[in-house]
Amino acid sequence: MMKNILVLSDFSEVAGNAADYAVKLAAALRANLILFHAVKVPDVSPVPPVSDGGRDKDDPVNEAVAKLEIAEKKLQIVLEGEPDFHPKISFFTQTGNINSCIQKFVADHHIDLIIMGACQSNDFPGFLFGNNIRGVVDAAPCPILLIHHQVSFRPVKHIFYVTDVRYCDLKILVLLTKFATPLKSDVSLLHVGADGLPALLNEEAAAIFRDTIVSNVNYGQLNFYDKREMDAQSAIGNIIEKNGMDILATAYKKYHFFNHLFRENMERDTAIFTQMPILIIPGN
Numbered sequence: 001m002m003k004n005i006l007v008l009s010d011f012s013e014v015a016g017n018a019a020d021y022a023v024k025l026a027a028a029l030r031a032n033l034i035l036f037h038a039v040k041v042p043d044v045s046p047v048p049p050v051s052d053g054g055r056d057k058d059d060p061v062n063e064a065v066a067k068l069e070i071a072e073k074k075l076q077i078v079l080e081g082e083p084d085f086h087p088k089i090s091f092f093t094q095t096g097n098i099n100s101c102i103q104k105f106v107a108d109h110h111i112d113l114i115i116m117g118a119c120q121s122n123d124f125p126g127f128l129f130g131n132n133i134r135g136v137v138d139a140a141p142c143p144i145l146l147i148h149h150q151v152s153f154r155p156v157k158h159i160f161y162v163t164d165v166r167y168c169d170l171k172i173l174v175l176l177t178k179f180a181t182p183l184k185s186d187v188s189l190l191h192v193g194a195d196g197l198p199a200l201l202n203e204e205a206a207a208i209f210r211d212t213i214v215s216n217v218n219y220g221q222l223n224f225y226d227k228r229e230m231d232a233q234s235a236i237g238n239i240i241e242k243n244g245m246d247i248l249a250t251a252y253k254k255y256h257f258f259n260h261l262f263r264e265n266m267e268r269d270t271a272i273f274t275q276m277p278i279l280i281i282p283g284n
Helices: 013-029 062-081 098-108 131-139 170-183 202-214 232-242
Strands: 004-008 032-039 089-095 113-118 144-148 158-163 186-191 222-225 247-252 278-282
Touching: 004 013, 004 098, 013 032, 013 062, 013 113, 013 144, 013 170, 032 062, 032 098, 062 089, 098 131, 113 131, 131 144, 158 170, 158 232, 170 186, 170 278, 186 202, 186 232, 202 222
Parallel strands: 004 032, 004 113, 032 089, 113 144, 158 186, 158 247, 186 222, 247 278
Antiparallel strands: 144 278
16 A cells, blocks of 8 residues: 655656646545755755754755745645545755755655656757756656656556566566556556567467466456567557556566666657656666
């Protein structure tokens, strides 16, 4: 059961949209929400996290704390439309680089999921996610949900895990089903062959799913999709059009679809990947 969700904020419009999504997801998961901002202060050693419980008036994080207080109040207003469960919302800030403090913060506060906003770089049109997001993904010890600034919350009914079935990590799939259970969501596996490996026939991929995955993952709403000879991007677009896709999940591993999302020069239009949240799950 998911208990604590961490939302990274830089107080931008993109981050605000991600926080709105996060608080509604937290209500659906019956989880608590923590807002976090890392203050970049040159030549200042990191200080312990400052929470909503108190602060030093001379501390350089004062402005950030004030902004977090405003953000928390806005989220309380968003929750007025969530009658069943209101997550507890708290916030923290500290000086330093987010990448250097994320592991300790996640461990100390028992974080199950990180949510952060994402937008496409104007300077590099073929680069879907910038280096800042890649740095957080590299450092984070738990799943990260990227919310593009065009995405608004809707009930999560369809989660698609994109992977090569030959490298499918059953632990990751079990984690996904635990995430999906309180949401009553379908979890569907979309087979995408890893770069450099021989293509797998659809029948062979389906057999691996049936014999190796279904038999070891106990979840009644587990489904399989194949690409029908389409490339991965076309297959995802086809699923979005015909079936809907509320979250696209991928493992952070060498031979997985993750690398496709973080290429600096994607061969095709990246707009398809801005239509839904993207869940990145550490491979270890």
